[in-house]
Structures are given as structure tokens and as C-alpha cells.
Amino acid sequence: MSSQTIALTIVGAVILGTILFALTSVRRLKMDPQEYIVGGRSFGALLLWILLAGEIYTSFTFLGAAGWAYDKGAAAFYILAYGTLAYCIGFFLLPPIWRIGKERGLLTLADLFIDRYDSKVLGILVAALQFFLVVPYVTLQLSGMQILLGIAGYGGYNGTVAVSIAFVVMALFVFTAGLRGTAWASVIKDVLVLGAVLFAGIALPAHFFGSPLGMIDRLLQTHPHWTILPPPGHANASYTIPWFITTILLTGIGFFMGPANAPAIYSARSAETLRRNMIFMPLYQLVLLFVFFAGFTALMVHPGLKGHASDQSFMLVVQRFYSAPVLGIVAAAGCLAALLPASTLLLGAASVFSKNVLGDGFNIATGDRERTWATRVLVLIIAALALVIWLRYTASLVDLLLFYYVGITQLAPGVIFGLVWRRVGPWAVGAGLLAGEIIGYSLTHWAAVHMVVTVWNVNPGFLALVVNVALCVLIALAFPAKKKPAGVPAG
Amino acid sequence: MTPAARFTQIALAAIPPVMLTLAIPFVNREEPRILGFPFLLAWMVFWVAVTPLFLLAANRYGRST
Numbered sequence: 001m002s003s004q005t006i007a008l009t010i011v012g013a014v015i016l017g018t019i020l021f022a023l024t025s026v027r028r029l030k031m032d033p034q035e036y037i038v039g040g041r042s043f044g045a046l047l048l049w050i051l052l053a054g055e056i057y058t059s060f061t062f063l064g065a066a067g068w069a070y071d072k073g074a075a076a077f078y079i080l081a082y083g084t085l086a087y088c089i090g091f092f093l094l095p096p097i098w099r100i101g102k103e104r105g106l107l108t109l110a111d112l113f114i115d116r117y118d119s120k121v122l123g124i125l126v127a128a129l130q131f132f133l134v135v136p137y138v139t140l141q142l143s144g145m146q147i148l149l150g151i152a153g154y155g156g157y158n159g160t161v162a163v164s165i166a167f168v169v170m171a172l173f174v175f176t177a178g179l180r181g182t183a184w185a186s187v188i189k190d191v192l193v194l195g196a197v198l199f200a201g202i203a204l205p206a207h208f209f210g211s212p213l214g215m216i217d218r219l220l221q222t223h224p225h226w227t228i229l230p231p232p233g234h235a236n237a238s239y240t241i242p243w244f245i246t247t248i249l250l251t252g253i254g255f256f257m258g259p260a261n262a263p264a265i266y267s268a269r270s271a272e273t274l275r276r277n278m279i280f281m282p283l284y285q286l287v288l289l290f291v292f293f294a295g296f297t298a299l300m301v302h303p304g305l306k307g308h309a310s311d312q313s314f315m316l317v318v319q320r321f322y323s324a325p326v327l328g329i330v331a332a333a334g335c336l337a338a339l340l341p342a343s344t345l346l347l348g349a350a351s352v353f354s355k356n357v358l359g360d361g362f363n364i365a366t367g368d369r370e371r372t373w374a375t376r377v378l379v380l381i382i383a384a385l386a387l388v389i390w391l392r393y394t395a396s397l398v399d400l401l402l403f404y405y406v407g408i409t410q411l412a413p414g415v416i417f418g419l420v421w422r423r424v425g426p427w428a429v430g431a432g433l434l435a436g437e438i439i440g441y442s443l444t445h446w447a448a449v450h451m452v453v454t455v456w457n458v459n460p461g462f463l464a465l466v467v468n469v470a471l472c473v474l475i476a477l478a479f480p481a482k483k484k485p486a487g488v489p490a491g
Numbered sequence: 492m493t494p495a496a497r498f499t500q501i502a503l504a505a506i507p508p509v510m511l512t513l514a515i516p517f518v519n520r521e522e523p524r525i526l527g528f529p530f531l532l533a534w535m536v537f538w539v540a541v542t543p544l545f546l547l548a549a550n551r552y553g554r555s556t
């Protein structure tokens with residue numbers, strides 16, 4: 001057998017095995033929306049940990065973080081910090097969101113907006129935003145898979161065809177397995193990815209430089225200042241300290257605002273389960289250190305990749321210096337890291353759209369069976385949109401993720417103020433949200449046209465968030481909401 | 492929970508995020524190396540690693556008051 005056949009066979013076998021495993025774990029459950037979307041609100045600490053942690057190891061972590069360490073150096077360290085910030089916020093935010101969800105029978109984040117602000121229009125707006133913002137995120141995972149399949153095929157292989165097939169498999173997987181199947185499949189994924197990351201971060205540097213620390217010594221000699229944020233005038237001068245801080249804040253605050261997050265929160269058995277998860281989740285982030293090591297190693301062993309090509313960096317090193325079975329296993333781990341998070345996101349986005357836009361907005365598909373079917377059709381629609389974006393544009397994985405966060409973080413003021421401040425009403429939140437989206441994407445577009453990444457040295461999405469919050473606060477002070485909010489927690 | 496207790500809880504949980512964001516201008520350096528790691532990376536890894544301790548403390552504090 002040729003190397004190409006061996007590597008691709010391993011990838012195919014692993015994906016197929018994972019799907020079969022997921023299907024056997026959900027076979028006997030009745031599939032109503034409560035079960036399908038929020039897992040029957042019965043996930044204990046372990047399954048919830050797997051589900052939440054599963055969203056960390058995506059192909060973004062696997063390839064994108066290494067790619068940035070390779071291409072931009074210390075700027076990549078933001079990825080280590082933003083999850084940690086998110087868990088510190090989530091420690092306070094998630095238990096009350098869960099409690100209200102259980103009391104009021106909520107399934108989505110838009111439900112929370114409708115319940116708290118008593119405004120269907122706001123709910124529809126939130127649902128539609130989450131639905132469309134997921135497209136670049138799913139594109140990111142597709143992009144990651146295309147890189148992995150391309151490299152596992154040793155270049156003699158059409159990545160576009162492969163990724164299309166994989167995507168169909170994933171869509172089928174989503175609408176047979178639901179949230180619980182995806183959570184259990186994440187067990188296989190996390191074990192494989194952890195193994196692959198440790199291999200890439202320890203065995204790769206050891207192979208070339210004796211040890212990871214030997215690799216760091218070499219890096220500091222050959223690339224001085226690579227592990228600090230650049231002073232003005234440097235090649236990566238856009239990624240300065242103000243950019244770094246505002247990007248961590250933007251992405252950390254927006255972390256739990258995605259369409260997959262509210263269902264994951266509601267799937268918890270108790271508030272305590274969530275709190276315990278938030279306490280220990282930062283430890284999982286430390287694995288990123290090894291991803292950085294893999295990127296740094298690739299920088300010295302296989303230099304010359306530029307821009308979004310650097311996402312391929314450490315996989316190319318594995319392809320060049322290791323046997324086909326090793327490449328196959330690492331690529332398979334990476335493919336699962338793309339497929340499973342994309343599957344939770346597709347499910348979350350489709351659920352929120354079918355419930356809050358079709359159901360609440362237009363009174364379509366309101367019965368349990370129709371809604372489950374609408375969710376399945378919508379999964380296919382987002383998947384197709386993501387495929388179209390992937391075919392038409394090229395962007396680095398980190399760029400796609402940051403594009404997503406510019407929009408998704410604008411939902412945070414409505415959630416946080418909604419929990420802690422009674423004066424805030426639907427007009428304040430709605431105006432802030434719309435202003436945030438418009439300013440955020442206008443500035444992002446302006447920056448892209450001018451080939452820069454920052455506006456006044458800071459992340460454009462963060463500027464938009466500041467305007468969003470300011471507008472929301474001003475309107476709330478000028479026109480306080482009269483109604484007593486339904487779900488304000490006792491503390 | 493009293494407002495003072497709530498404040499202490501939030502302050503405890505805010506320490507790691509502040510160290511990972513606002514403190515960055517003061518730690519953006521390569522030297523001194525800590526266990527072989529460049530300083531900025533060592534600083535960030537340290538604060539991520541000790542975050543569970545701060546959140547555990549916040550959790551204890553929330554329950555005892």
C-alpha cells in the first residue's frame with residue numbers, strides 16, 4: 001500500500017468508528033427537542049466536562065494556534081488567555097443562566113432574551129445573528145479539515161472533494177445523534193487529540209532539538225523577540241500590546257455567546273455541576289503550550305510558509321519526517337477536532353433558528369416533530385453556506401475565528417446586564433446590539449481594505465463592544481425599564 | 492450573600508484575568524527565563540495554571556457566607 005492509502009485509510013476508519021460509537025450511545029433515547037437540543041437537562045459533571053472541553057480542542061486549536069505561533073510568535077499567546085478569562089466570567093454567569101433556563105423551560109440564548117426583555121423581536125434578532133455568525137466558524141472547521149486531508153493525501157489528492165464528503169458525513173451524524181451523541185463521540189476525539197498534541201509538542205521538538213526546552217533555546221537564538229509582543233516597526237507590528245489585551249477581552253467576554261453554548265449550559269444537571277466545570281477548565285487550556293511548541297518547531301524545521309499557509313506548518317513537518325501511520329493518526333485526530341465542534345455548532349445554530357425565528361417569529365414548525373425536522377434541514381443549510389464560503393474565500397483559521405467574535409460578543413451586554421441590572425429594557429439592549437454589529441463589521445471591513453488588523457491600535461470588535469455598552473447604559477439611564485424582570489436570581 | 496461577600500468573591504475571580512490582560516505591558520519581556528521559558532510565556536502559563544485555585548477560593552467564600 002502506498003503512504004497515501006495508509007494515511008487516508010486510517011483517517012476514514014477513525015471517523016467511521018467515532019460515528020458508530022456515537023450512534024450506539026444514543027440508540028435507545030426518544031428524540032424530542034428537549035433531548036435532542038439540551039440532552040434532557042441531565043448531563044452530570046463528567047459528560048458536561050467532555051462537552052464543554054470538546055469545544056476547546058477544535059481544528060482551530062490544533063492547526064490555527066500552531067500556525068500563529070509559527071507566523072506571528074507571541075500574538076498567539078492570546079489563545080492561552082481568553083479561555084481562562086471566559087471561565088472566570090462563566091463562574092458567575094453560567095449558574096444563573098442555567099437556573100432561569102430550568103425554571104422557565106428555556107432551550108436557547110434567544111429564549112433568555114425573550115424571557116428577560118419580553119420582546120420577541122429581540123429574540124428573533126439574537127437567533128438570526130447566532131445563525132449567520134456560525135457560518136464563518138463552521139468554515140473555519142472545514143478549512144482545517146481540508147488542510148488535514150490534503151496533507152494526509154500527500155498532495156496527490158483533491159481536498160475539495162474530500163472535504164465535501166466529510167461534511168455530508170458530519171451533517172448526517174448531527175441529525176441522527178444530537179447533542180448526547182456528539183458529547184460521547186467527543187471522548188474519542190479528546191483522547192486522540194490530546195495524544196496528537198503531546199506528540200506534536202514534545203516528540204517533535206525532542207526529535208530535532210533534544211527536548212522542548214532545547215527547542216526554546218534555539219528559537220530565542222535564531223528568532224530574537226519572537227516570544228514577546230512586537231514594538232512598533234517590527235514585521236508583526238500590528239499585533240501590539242493594546243491589540244493583545246483588547247482581543248483577549250473581546251473573545252473572553254464573547255466565549256459563551258455562541259449558539260452551541262446555551263444548549264450546553266442547559267444540558268447540565270445542576271448549577272453546581274457548571275460551577276465545578278468552570279473552576280477546573282483552565283487546566284485544560286495549558287495543553288495549548290504544546291501546540292505553541294509544535295508551531296515554533298515547525299518555524300525552524302520547515303520555514304517559509306506565509307499567511308494562511310502557516311496553518312499547515314506542523315502537519316507538514318509530520319508529513320516530511322514521520323511514517324504514514326503516524327501522519328494518518330495525527331490527521332484523524334485533527335479531523336475529529338474539526339467535525340465534532342462543528343457538529344455542536346450546527347446543531348445549536350439550527351435549533352435556535354428553528355425555535356426562535358421560524359417558531360416564535362412566523363409560527364412555522366411549532367410542534368415537536370416538525371421542529372426536530374426543521375432543525376435537521378437548517379443544519380444542512382448552514383453546512384452548505386459554510387461550504388460556499390470555504391470555496392470562495394481564503395482566510396487563516398485565526399482570522400475566521402476573530403471575525404466570528406466581532407459579532408458574537410455584541411450579545412454579551414444583553415445577557416450580563418439582563419442578569420444584574422433591572423433598569424435595562426429591550427430598547428437599550430437592542431440599540432446597543434445593533435450599533436455594536438454595525439460598527440464592529442464596518443471597522444473590520446475598513447481594516448481589511450486598508451490591510452491592517454487594528455483601529456487605533458485596538459481590536460475593532462472591542463471598540464464596537466464599548467459603543468454597544470455605552471449606548472445600552474445611556475438608554476437604560478434615560479428610559480429605565482418599568483417591568484420587574486422575571487428571572488433575576490437571588491444571588 | 493452580603494454585598495461585601497459578593498465583592499470579595501468577584502475580586503478573587505478577577506485577579507487572574509487582570510494578570511493576563513492589564514498586567515501584560517509590565518511583563519512583555521524575554522528575560523529572565525523561568526525554568527527555561529521566556530518570561531512572558533512563563534507568566535501567562537503560571538496565571539492560567541493557578542486560576543482554579545482562585546476560583547476554588549471564590550467558591551468557598553460564596554458558600555461560607
